[in-house]
Amino acid sequence: MSALLEVNSVSRRFGGVEALKDITFSVHGGEIFSIIGPNGAGKTTLFNLLTGVFYADEGSILFNSHDITRKRTFEIARLGIQRTFQNLQIFLNMNCIENVKTACHTRISSGMISGCLRLKKVIQEERIVEKWAMEALDFVGMKDLALAPSDTLPYGLLKRLEIARALAAKPSLILLDEPAAGLNDTETLEMRHLIESISRSGITVMLVEHNMSLVMEISHRIMVLNYGQCLKLGTPTEVQKDPEVIAAYLGEAAG
Numbered sequence: 001m002s003a004l005l006e007v008n009s010v011s012r013r014f015g016g017v018e019a020l021k022d023i024t025f026s027v028h029g030g031e032i033f034s035i036i037g038p039n040g041a042g043k044t045t046l047f048n049l050l051t052g053v054f055y056a057d058e059g060s061i062l063f064n065s066h067d068i069t070r071k072r073t074f075e076i077a078r079l080g081i082q083r084t085f086q087n088l089q090i091f092l093n094m095n096c097i098e099n100v101k102t103a104c105h106t107r108i109s110s111g112m113i114s115g116c117l118r119l120k121k122v123i124q125e126e127r128i129v130e131k132w133a134m135e136a137l138d139f140v141g142m143k144d145l146a147l148a149p150s151d152t153l154p155y156g157l158l159k160r161l162e163i164a165r166a167l168a169a170k171p172s173l174i175l176l177d178e179p180a181a182g183l184n185d186t187e188t189l190e191m192r193h194l195i196e197s198i199s200r201s202g203i204t205v206m207l208v209e210h211n212m213s214l215v216m217e218i219s220h221r222i223m224v225l226n227y228g229q230c231l232k233l234g235t236p237t238e239v240q241k242d243p244e245v246i247a248a249y250l251g252e253a254a255g
């Protein structure tokens with residue numbers, strides 16, 4: 001399998017905190033690759049580096065052979081990485097389809113000036129955006145809620161809406177930061193099915209999650225972070241039986 005994402009010796013500090021320290025790994029196309037570890041281990045920081053929210057102090061990140069180490073968020077989105085957030089980032093003053101469309105506009109955009117000059121192209125683009133947004137809502141089972149105000153949705157649906165927004169931009173890699181947090185058992189099972197169908201559709205998935213049964217059941221490989229360092233990288237079986245991982249995290253997460 002070829003590597004879609006290559007992270008080479010990446011470090012990131014915040015003041016005196018070493019949020020990530022010399023992290024190296026690669027993710028293959030088609031994988032469900034999970035990152036687990038205690039609170040503050042550096043999981044969200046890694047997603048922030050992969051999406052240009054922050055830059056690495058050291059090291060490099062290659063995506064699809066493009067060096068994205070210093071690229072900006074919208075450039076990375078255009079190259080095909082999308083994400084969801086640990087703390088939902090939904091525009092509550094917009095309805096569902098408007099929320100989803102915001103991601104498509106970063107992917108294909110004529111820009112204001114050319115937009116004024118070439119109205120026909122803008123209209124064509126608007127049609128594509130509408131189509132992509134509806135397809136994404138359909139994918140997550142929310143087509144009928146396209147016009148529903150997002151501030152009326154229960155939490156579980158807001159999480160799905162955020163995933164729809166990421167999917168609408170046609171990523172080849174999606175980063176999901178705690179998609180099952182705050183969900184009940186039924187919603188968690190539905191989320192599992194959704195993640196599996198995203199994977200089956202050909203999109204590579206990186207998952208940060210504290211729900212260990214979900215992680216162990218759907219991941220191809222797992223990286224365990226602890227205090228910004230990689231404690232273990234392996235299959236679910238390898239990770240689950242590692243004494244250091246059990247001591248640092250799994251004992252506590254399972255208990």
Ligand SMILES: Nc1ncnc2c1ncn2[C@@H]1O[C@H](COP(=O)(O)OP(=O)(O)OP(=O)(O)O)[C@@H](O)[C@H]1O
Nearest residue numbers: 014017019037038039040041042043044045046086
């Ligand atoms: N913007 C920031 N400014 C200062 N410190 C930060 C910032 N972002 C993260 N950190 C610090 O970096 C470390 C890693 O944080 P991070 O959010 O990546 O952890 P996490 O593994 O996602 O934890 P959790 O499971 O609680 O979400 C923590 O010590 C955190 O306080």
Ligand SMILES: [Mg+2]
Nearest residue numbers: 043044045086
């Ligand atoms: Mg986090």
